[in-house]
Amino acid sequence: DAGVIQSPRHEVTEMGQEVTLRCKPISGHNSLFWYRQTMMRGLELLIYFNNNVPIDDSGMPEDRFSAKMPNASFSTLKIQPSEPRDSAVYFCASSRIFRGSTNTEAFFGQGTRLTVV
């Protein structure tokens, strides 16, 4: 398996523009996480899905952020409109919940480095 695939790897956009980050989880994984990493705040959990259903989005900073998982092999994180303070590395991770147990590790993508100017 190719692992968790994120695109793009780098994104530079102007303030006010819409940004869409994409994630393809590992095949067979049914749990997906979106994280944001910055020097100031470390690794923050934004939202996570189980079986394509959002379970907890309490980490989403504002209404400007939205995430979807239309099927088991694709998820998006959208920022509209973007602001300079959204500049960070965004990671997607996936894992498998097997027989209701969450003792499995998550696998991370390479991340998307977002710069909003």
Place this chain on the structure above:
Amino acid sequence: AQSVAQPEDQVNVAEGNPLTVKCTYSVSGNPYLFWYVQYPNRGLQFLLKYITGDNLVKGSYGFEAEFNKSQTSFHLKKPSALVSDSALYFCAVRLRIYNQGGKLIFGQGTELSVKP
């Protein structure tokens, strides 16, 4: 609130010496515990996990971690550090499905620097 604490932003160790990276947690129930490592410009890589049983867990690259339920700690250790171990280390807890559907929470990370 559920949280994971890594009290040291940075740990400095001489090559060949033992290393310890500390982690404590505050969550309800009995979570599963993990350690990850991040090299520059890369995603996080899984090192080891504690599920149940023996309190000493062995993982990749010679790392091990000791679980202490009474102290709610899960410290990462290695008997002899290598320069190549220099990286950012994250402790994480994953809640059980009946609590929060498997929420995976990370500490703020500890920068490990191993000098020759």
